[in-house]
Amino acid sequence: MAPGRSLLTGHCRRPARRIVAVTAPESAISVVPANEAGWEDLQTVFGTTGPAARCQCQRFKLRPREYFAGFPVEERAARLREQTEAGHPESDTTSGLVAYRDGQPVGWCAVEPRSHYDGLRRNNRVPWAGRDEDKADESVWAVTCFFIRRGHRRSGVSRALARAAVDFARDRGARAIEGYPITTKDVIVEELLVGTVSVFEGAGLSVVSRPTPRRVVMRLDF
Secondary structure, eight states: OOTTOOOBOSBTTBOOOSOOOOOTTSTTEEEEEGGGSOHHHHHHHHOSSSHHHHHTTOTTTOOTTOOGGGSOHHHHHHHHHHHHTTTOTTOSOOSEEEEEETTEEEEEEEEEEGGGOHHHHHOSSTTTTTOOOOTTOTTEEEEEEEEEOTTSTTSSHHHHHHHHHHHHHHHTTOSEEEEOOBOOSSOOHHHHTTOBHHHHHHTTOEEEEEEETTEEEEEEEO
């Protein structure tokens, strides 16, 4: 990607009228805010089976005393649709980004103010252990999930999404962005959805703490 050029197509308050290709190495990848993508495109990324289809990116969005078995996947999907405002390019809010390759939806990244993730706020370790942070600070954003469609993994989509998430957060007034990747390769698929250290490093984030033996907090201050 050419220096200084953003992978994020469109602007935070204006619809992207078309999917615009970017330069090498991700020559056919572009990224839009999820509200500028169709709901069908987002569900194409998540698929009909597997962890993303089951979770609908609600792991960190569960309300107090809620648990997955307590409400069906259809309710999780309905919440995601409301959170993303998918199909509503005029909306000023969304909860993530969608990546396209050659016009086909291939990836998802969850990125919002850190305070919007109730699951994070209730966690005593990640990302809070050893840090003096205000859990209600809306100026610190967080990337909590990546999901890439089968057939498009290990091809630069996660890296493109991470860089776009940095641009997206900065454009919307964030003063910092964080990620909480896993540090070991001995993992199950679901654990990799939080991202890897190399993906966040490629977007400019650095390790600032190690709250558990398998997780780190990475951060970029603007």
